[in-house]
Amino acid sequence: MRRRWALALVALLAPCTVRAQRAVAVRADNDAFNFWQAPWNRPDEEYTSGVRLTVDVDGPLPWFRRKSPAGDCLRARADCTEHSYAFGQDIYTASRQRGATLEQAGARPDAGLLWVSATERVARGTRIIELGVTLGITGRPALAAPMQQFFHGIAPGWNKPIDWSVQLPTEPVFGVKYDQRRAATFGRAAFEPHAGASLGTLLTEVQGGMGASFALLPFFSLVGDATAHGVARSEVLSGTFFRTSERVPLRPLVTDLEIGTRATWRRLSVAWIAHQTSAEYTARTKGHTWSTLEAEWRR
Numbered sequence: 001m002r003r004r005w006a007l008a009l010v011a012l013l014a015p016c017t018v019r020a021q022r023a024v025a026v027r028a029d030n031d032a033f034n035f036w037q038a039p040w041n042r043p044d045e046e047y048t049s050g051v052r053l054t055v056d057v058d059g060p061l062p063w064f065r066r067k068s069p070a071g072d073c074l075r076a077r078a079d080c081t082e083h084s085y086a087f088g089q090d091i092y093t094a095s096r097q098r099g100a101t102l103e104q105a106g107a108r109p110d111a112g113l114l115w116v117s118a119t120e121r122v123a124r125g126t127r128i129i130e131l132g133v134t135l136g137i138t139g140r141p142a143l144a145a146p147m148q149q150f151f152h153g154i155a156p157g158w159n160k161p162i163d164w165s166v167q168l169p170t171e172p173v174f175g176v177k178y179d180q181r182r183a184a185t186f187g188r189a190a191f192e193p194h195a196g197a198s199l200g201t202l203l204t205e206v207q208g209g210m211g212a213s214f215a216l217l218p219f220f221s222l223v224g225d226a227t228a229h230g231v232a233r234s235e236v237l238s239g240t241f242f243r244t245s246e247r248v249p250l251r252p253l254v255t256d257l258e259i260g261t262r263a264t265w266r267r268l269s270v271a272w273i274a275h276q277t278s279a280e281y282t283a284r285t286k287g288h289t290w291s292t293l294e295a296e297w298r299r
Contacts, residue, residue, distance in 0.1 A: 022056035022073065022082055025296040029090075033291035034274065039155075045095045046108070046288040047277070049148065052088030059083065061120045068122055083120045089113065091144045092236050093162055095284070106283030109246035111168035111236040112144020113137075115202075119177075130179040134202060138235065139170025171240040175200030181211075188215040194227075201241040204233040209256075219265055223273065225258040237281055248281040260292070269296045 029050035031042045060068045061083045069079035094107035115136030122129045136142075145164035152162070179196030195208035209227030216222060231250055239247030260273030273292040279285055 022058060023054075023296055023298040024056075025054040025294060027052050027054070027088075027292060027294040029275075029290055029292050031288075031290040033272070033293055034289055035272075035291070043288065043290075045093055046280075046284075047090065047290055048093050049091040049151075050088060052086055054084050054086040056082055056084045060122075061118060068120075069124060073121075073123060079124050081120065081122050083118065086117045086119070088115055089142065089144070089147065090115070090236075091148055093148075096162075106248070108237055108248050108281060108284075109168050109239070110144075110162070110164060110166065111138060112140075112142030112147075113173070113202075113236060114142040115173075126183045128181040128183065130177070130181075130196075132177045134173075134175045134177070134200075136173045136202060137170065138168045138173060138240065140167070141170055166246070168236065169240055169243065169245050171201075171235075171242060173200070173202040173235050173241075175202035175204075189213070201233070202235050203231075205229050205231045213262070219263055221262045221264075223258070223260050223262050223271070225256070227256045229254045229256070231280075234280070248283060250281055251279055254278050254280050267298045269298070270294065 027050075029047070031044055031048060032039070034042050058073075060081045068081035073080040073082045090113045092108060092111045092113075094110055096107075113136050115134055117132055117134040119130055119132030144167065145162075148162060148164075175198055177196065177198045179194060181192050181194040184191045190213045192211040193209075194211060195206075197206045198204060207227055207229040209225060211223075211225040213221045213223045231252060231254055234250065235241070237248055237250055239245040255278045257276040258273050260271060262269060262271040271292070271294045273294075274289065275291065276287055276289050278287045
């Protein structure tokens with residue numbers, strides 16, 4: 001199984017070496033980045049950790065055979081096409097009482113997800129269209145347990161011990177995603193309404209929302225987003241698709257709110273963004289707060 005997934009990863013990412021690289025971004029999601037909370041009071045549950053590496057590349061995806069604008073995506077207002085490859089890991093843990101290693105009754109299953117994705121992005125004037133595909137795997141091959149245990153071991157006094165003997169079992173997952181955005185600028189403010197849909201065993205939903213940014217200084221901005229999701233299936237909550245596993249009943253409507261800052265210096269951009277996700281399943285009555293640290297280097 002691991003050999004098959006390694007071959008699939010090579011097949012998906014190999015074409016990225018034949019075109020000019022645009023940008024490289026590294027992102028980490030974690031409730032440990034909720035800096036307004038004391039370290040020992042940060043929640044460490046639900047979506048508890050995520051890491052990803054993204055590479056942006058010139059031109060369309062090699063296996064897409066369609067006519068796309070060939071302009072330079074680094075130039076403002078230019079029609080263009082670029083694509084990206086991403087590789088990452090997401091970790092989800094159930095809520096636990098302080099000092100307990102096992103989850104509470106009715107909580108979500110502990111789950112890890114290791115994934116790779118490819119996305120094509122086409123810009124035509126103020127409209128941006130994205131089409132992407134994601135392949136992944138859950139269970140022990142996702143390496144959630146050793147990853148979390150390693151980082152929790154750095155500061156054991158501030159982190160809960162987690163019993164990973166029961167987690168979402170091993171299963172391949174897949175999904176396709178379509179998004180469309182419109183950009184509008186009014187002085188220092190920029191707005192970006194967006195809508196899209198995902199289909200697959202990984203995630204099936206429709207979503208829509210509004211992104212915004214405000215330039216306080218030439219190199220420093222406030223950023224935010226509000227998105228509503230209509231969810232039909234989520235692998236890490238609905239359980240494995242091809243076998244019986246732990247699962248929880250979904251809430252059909254989930255909201256995400258984001259607010260943060262972004263600073264840019266020459267080719268380097270860094271951001272910190274706080275997220276508030278509403279309750280995703282019926283047994284949970286409150287939302288979950290987590291944060292993102294991201295750095296991007298553009299050519």
